[in-house]
Amino acid sequence: xxxxxxNIVILTxxxxxxxxxxxxxxxxxxLWEGHRVEDVCTSEAxxxxxxxVHRFYDERRAKLIEVTPNAAHEALAALDRAWGGELLIVTQxxxxxxxxxxxxxxxxxxxxxxxxxxxxxxxxxxxxxxLPPASVCDGCSxxxxxxxxxxxxxMPYEMERIDAALRDADLFVxxxxxxxxxxxxxxxxxxxxVGARTLELNLDPSxxxxxxxxxxxxxxxxxxxxxxxxxxx
Ligand code: APR
Numbered sequence: 001x002x003x004x005x006x007n008i009v010i011l012t013x014x015x016x017x018x019x020x021x022x023x024x025x026x027x028x029x030x031l032w033e034g035h036r037v038e039d040v041c042t043s044e045a046x047x048x049x050x051x052x053v054h055r056f057y058d059e060r061r062a063k064l065i066e067v068t069p070n071a072a073h074e075a076l077a078a079l080d081r082a083w084g085g086e087l088l089i090v091t092q093x094x095x096x097x098x099x100x101x102x103x104x105x106x107x108x109x110x111x112x113x114x115x116x117x118x119x120x121x122x123x124x125x126x127x128x129x130x131l132p133p134a135s136v137c138d139g140c141s142x143x144x145x146x147x148x149x150x151x152x153x154x155m156p157y158e159m160e161r162i163d164a165a166l167r168d169a170d171l172f173v174x175x176x177x178x179x180x181x182x183x184x185x186x187x188x189x190x191x192x193x194v195g196a197r198t199l200e201l202n203l204d205p206s207x208x209x210x211x212x213x214x215x216x217x218x219x220x221x222x223x224x225x226x227x228x229x230x231x232x233x
Contacts, residue, residue: 005197006085006229009162010076011187013092015176015203019066020222022095026178027084029089033060050133057147058130063114064095072175072220073101075228080105082232088165092177092184094149109156109184115148119206124148156183169196173227176220179206188212 006040014024025032032040033056039045069077077111080087089106090200091098098106116127116135123139127148134143142173150196150216166172172191188198188211200212201223209215216223 002033004201007165007168008083008085008087008171008173009165009169009191010087010089011092011172011174011177011184011189012076012089012098012173013177013184016072016220016224017070017093017095017097018176019070019072019219021099022063022067026180041149043154046146046151054131054133054147057113057149060094061129065111067095067097069097069101070221072224073097073103075225077102079228079231086165086168088162090162090184092181107158107162109150109158111147111149111157111164113147113149116145117148118144119146120140120144159183162187163190166190166196167194169194171199173199173201174206174212175201175224177202177206179208199227
């Protein structure tokens with residue numbers, strides 16, 4: 001699997017943060033921290049019940065203080081530091097555990113808990129604490145700040161950069177994601193199309209498991225350090 005690889009794209013999902021104590025999106029009950037995803041992760045939900053949506057992300061943001069990066073985040077950060085070729089970590093996670101572990105070549109394609117987005121002018125601003133509805137944007141002075149989360153139906157961030165990296169990739173690795181949400185679920189197909197090797201690391205086979213050349217099943221805290229060791233040889 002590993003020989004002759006220079007350019008790597010790594011996709012991570014909620015499974016990479018599970019062992020840090022953050023709930024995955026699709027729990028056994030199908031709920032995300034007790035809520036239906038459509039009640040907290042759509043622009044319709046935000047329009048219908050702004051208090052609930054802001055409170056939900058305030059709670060998720062506050063929870064970040066209680067958790068720390070695990071061995072999977074640490075190993076990916078070590079790979080980022082040591083890897084001489086191109087490397088891009090694309091996370092669907094809105095937590096900050098990759099960057100707290102030290103990863104630099106990182107894209108948060110679904111937004112970030114510790115950021116607020118102005119619905120009026122599009123300016124994003126670092127936001128470490130609670131975000132009351134109608135908070136004022138310092139760019140356009142309108143009371144339009146919302147959580148900087150890519151809701152269902154919205155375009156994920158940096159898709160052009162991600163697509164370019166996938167097209168140059170020799171290896172695509174998907175870690176801890178159920179493969180239920182596009183466009184991220186389709187990255188493996190782009191990678192295969194350009195002839196990259198494809199590897200999945202997950203607790204259970206994902207929805208698109210059959211697209212991967214190789215699947216390794218187990219906890220990210222074990223599988224990711226092992227892979228990084230293999231890559232750094
Ligand atoms: N190690 C590896 N994988 C794990 C672990 C672990 N310790 N624990 C759970 N997993 C796996 C699960 O088996 C599951 O396949 O992580 C996956 C998590 O899947 P989801 O909860 O669906 O999360 P994710 O794929 O990141 O969700 C994608 O959906 O709601 C949206 O925008 C949200 O970014 C999110 C997107």
